[in-house]
Structure formats: C-alpha cells, structure tokens
Amino acid sequence: MSLLDRFLKYVKVDTMSCDKNSTETPSTEKQYDLANILKDELIALGLKDVEINEYCTVYATLPANKEGYDKIGFLAHMDTIPEVSGTNVCPNVVVFDGNPIRLGNTDKYLKIEDFSSLKKQVGHTIITTDGTTVLGCDDKGGIAIIMQMLEDIVTKNLPHGEIHVAFTPDEEIGTGVLKFDISKFPVDYAYTVDGGDYCEFSYETFNAAQATVKIKGFEIHPGFAKGKMINASLLAMEFNSLLNPNERPEYTSGYDGFNHLTEMNGSIGEATLHYIIRNHDLSLLEKQKEEFYNAASFLNKKYPNSTTVEIKDQYKNMRVLIEKDMRCVDKALKAYKDASIDVYCTATRGGTDGSQLTFMGINTPNLGTGGYNEHGVFEYADLNEMTKMLEVTTLIATTK
Ligand SMILES: [Zn+2]
Incomplete structure (x- = not known):
C-alpha cells in the first residue's frame, strides 16, 4: 500500500x-x-x-x-x-x-x-x-x-x-x-x-497546573444591601483583575507562560473561576501560582474568608x-x-x-x-x- x-x-x-x-x-x-x-x-x-x-x-x-x-x-x-x-x-x-x-x-x-x-x-x-x-x-x-x-x-x-x-x-x-x-x-x-x-x-x-478559585459572597435584598452585600460575582471579576493582564494566551507565544480563564460562573452568593496555568520554566510556573495565592490573600483582607484557591499540578516539561x-x-x-x-x-x-x-x-x-x-x-x-x-x-x- x-x-x-x-x-x-x-x-x-x-x-x-x-x-x-x-x-x-x-x-x-x-x-x-x-x-x-x-x-x-x-x-x-x-x-x-x-x-x-x-x-x-x-x-x-x-x-x-x-x-x-x-x-x-x-x-x-x-x-x-x-x-x-x-x-x-x-x-x-x-x-x-x-x-x-x-x-x-x-x-x-x-x-x-x-x-x-x-x-x-x-x-x-x-x-x-x-x-x-x-x-x-x-x-x-x-x-x-x-x-x-x-x-x-x-x-x-x-x-x-x-x-x-x-x-x-x-x-x-x-x-x-x-x-x-x-x-x-x-x-x-x-x-x-x-x-x-x-x-x-x-x-x-509546558509545565501545567490548574487552579480553582471559589468565592463566597453575602446575599441580601438589594433594597437593604447598603454596607452589607458582598457580591461574589464582582469579587470574581476583582480577582481576575489582580492577575497580570499580559499573561494571557492571546498575548503570549514562544516561551511565554500564561494564565488562562477557561470557565466562570457566579451569582451574588458564590462564584467559581477555573484557570489553567502554563509555563515551560518550572520556577516561573511557581511564580504564577504565587500570583493566585497573593490575589486571594488580598481579597481575604478586604472581605474576610471570601476566597479560596486550590491549585493542582497536571503535567511537567x-x-x-x-x-x-x-x-x-x-x-x-x-x-x-x-x-x-x-x-x-x-x-x-x-x-x-x-x-x-x-x-x-x-x-x-x-x-x-x-x-x-x-x-x-x-x-x-x-x-x-x-x-x-x-x-x-x-x-x-x-x-x-
Ligand atoms: Zn494529536
């Protein structure tokens, strides 16, 4: 043949x-x-x-x-x-x-x-x-x-x-x-x-990891929300804004790593963000993971116990x-x-x-x-x- x-x-x-x-x-x-x-x-x-x-x-x-x-x-x-x-x-x-x-x-x-x-x-x-x-x-x-x-x-x-x-x-x-x-x-x-x-x-x-970010809000009637409501969906947006905007697939090539938001869902009471994290260099991947933990601790200072990050390794270079x-x-x-x-x-x-x-x-x-x-x-x-x-x-x- x-x-x-x-x-x-x-x-x-x-x-x-x-x-x-x-x-x-x-x-x-x-x-x-x-x-x-x-x-x-x-x-x-x-x-x-x-x-x-x-x-x-x-x-x-x-x-x-x-x-x-x-x-x-x-x-x-x-x-x-x-x-x-x-x-x-x-x-x-x-x-x-x-x-x-x-x-x-x-x-x-x-x-x-x-x-x-x-x-x-x-x-x-x-x-x-x-x-x-x-x-x-x-x-x-x-x-x-x-x-x-x-x-x-x-x-x-x-x-x-x-x-x-x-x-x-x-x-x-x-x-x-x-x-x-x-x-x-x-x-x-x-x-x-x-x-x-x-x-x-x-x-x-790549070295590869995935992150799941879970955010808890405080749900209350919007008419009586002043000083009380914590909107988990807005916190999720704030979380994403704390990550380096240049580290996205659409802005990277060659040996650049990225954090890629693959899925999000949210209401007022809770929100979840899924990311994949990629870098050819393992120490740089670890730095990207740090960004996630730092963003969570920043939000947790502003809104106590609101945000958790779970990161799992997937494969290595x-x-x-x-x-x-x-x-x-x-x-x-x-x-x-x-x-x-x-x-x-x-x-x-x-x-x-x-x-x-x-x-x-x-x-x-x-x-x-x-x-x-x-x-x-x-x-x-x-x-x-x-x-x-x-x-x-x-x-x-x-x-x-
Ligand atoms: Zn193939």
Whole structure:
C-alpha cells in the first residue's frame, strides 16, 4: 500500500473521542474500528506480540534482525477531537498550484492569505477536508507514517534493532496514555509522531497546573444591601483583575507562560473561576501560582474568608528528564540531517502524550507529521512532508 492510500484509508474511519465519557478508556467504542484494522495489518506484516488491550491500545513488536541497535518505540494516537466532527470524512487530494482550494461544496477556501504555511507548499500534494469535518491527520498522519515505515523496513529487509509500536486512544481528551502499559513497551526511548510542520522537532512541553478559585459572597435584598452585600460575582471579576493582564494566551507565544480563564460562573452568593496555568520554566510556573495565592490573600483582607484557591499540578516539561539522556534527541537530529531537512527544535505550547510517557520512564520527544490547522475544518496534510517524515522515521529505526 502507498503512504497516501494508507492515510486515506485511516482518515475515513470515525474515531472521535468523547470528553463527556472521560472516566472510561476508550471514551468511545468506535476507536476499536481503527484498532482492529491496525491489528490485522500489523499481523499481516509479520510483527510479533500484536494485541489490543482492554483500554484499546494497540501494541506490536518488530524483532531485531541485527545486533547493536537501540530499542526504539513509535507512538501515534487513533482518536480525533470531540469538538469538531470526524464522522464521514471525505478527503480531497489536490496538487496545490497556489490558488485557493475550495473545501467541498462549502464557501470555505484554503488559501495562502489565511494560512501562511501554504506558501512553501506550492507544487505539493495537499489533502484537505470537504469543509464539514476535521481531516484527522492529527494523528492518522502519524499512524500512516509509522505503518508505512514498518512495511518498508519489512519488505526491503532493512537492518534494524527491536522496534515497538503503540497506537493509543483518547489523546485528545488527555486520558489515553494514563492507562499505557510500559511493560509492553520495553524500549530505550520512543517518539510520538503527532504534530505539524515536518521541520519541527520537540522535546519540550509546558509545565501545567490548574487552579480553582471559589468565592463566597453575602446575599441580601438589594433594597437593604447598603454596607452589607458582598457580591461574589464582582469579587470574581476583582480577582481576575489582580492577575497580570499580559499573561494571557492571546498575548503570549514562544516561551511565554500564561494564565488562562477557561470557565466562570457566579451569582451574588458564590462564584467559581477555573484557570489553567502554563509555563515551560518550572520556577516561573511557581511564580504564577504565587500570583493566585497573593490575589486571594488580598481579597481575604478586604472581605474576610471570601476566597479560596486550590491549585493542582497536571503535567511537567519533559525536557528536564530528556536532558539526562539525550540519545533520543541526537538520534532524531541526525536522521533529519541525513534526510536533508532544516530541522529546528521548538517548545510545544501544550502537553503531549510523550511528556506523560517521559515521566513514566520512557523519554519520548515528538516528530512532526506534515499536518496543519489541526482541530478544525481547515485541517490539511502535505503528502510531500509526510513522505519526508517517513524517511526520517525509517532512518531513526534503521541507523545505529
Ligand atoms: Zn494529536
């Protein structure tokens, strides 16, 4: 099968996860549809220990045919996001001539003016949506690249060490990898193949925490409120005004951290604010947490016992652990170089399954897929870039 045929086959399988069912893994039964296809293909390719476990994770091993290689893992996730439809994906393959590409019968166009990534892709084969769904290159692009790499290694009988692959559910709702069984994945290090621009390599993520701010007011008839009423909703607004206004997602990029108000609700008697707190630098994250505690103590001085802050850590920047064993980084950067790609390292402004795996004991940086505009109907894949990433992953797997 070609990389393109493989990709088109996988994106047509509906694997939307569901964030309202996040206590069960998988969150949707239909993720097994793709898991079963992959299991059959892995068995047909001759991989060993192929299984789908009770959490819908697909594991498989390609035993070494030569000695002296590191044991390397590759991972990609099967689900697509809950928020935008991934049902009845109708991919459209075009050679991009620089003119706007109409998405199906909609009035939506994929064009350079809106998406500057397209500038460097004139002449490339682009796969778009029909304007009504995601494409699901996030992360079936990664799955297609890994599966094609395995087929190439097996059919061309390339020399390689022990290779482990895993396809996980529910990455988009952050729960799939929590059930990951590392005993079935005995590798020296691994890579997630899940992301955008093929030139981007990332072994850094945010450090992440979430804050819940609860505010109690004093409710009384407004006609008799003078000197007595404490309006919890107004206190909530005051609380937010005490945080640094520049530290918001809409004002930050690169290595800037942020505090992001994700939800608020309030009445006169009580109000609740939910934030996520992010920074690549752990000491700066701690400073941002201090801002929350300081804002609460300020309000509590003005309005005694009004405000409580609860902060929970979510995940950490994998860089601190990867720096202790850089084999995964060195190996990847050499492969990009051998594939003549001008690679650059970026700090992911989010978390990855790899960051969680790294803290479970497997250093797992991320490789790009050549997929763009994830999580919306403008998502597209660049087949030329996917093909380059197939070359990179194959070099990683077959170079000592
Ligand atoms: Zn993804």
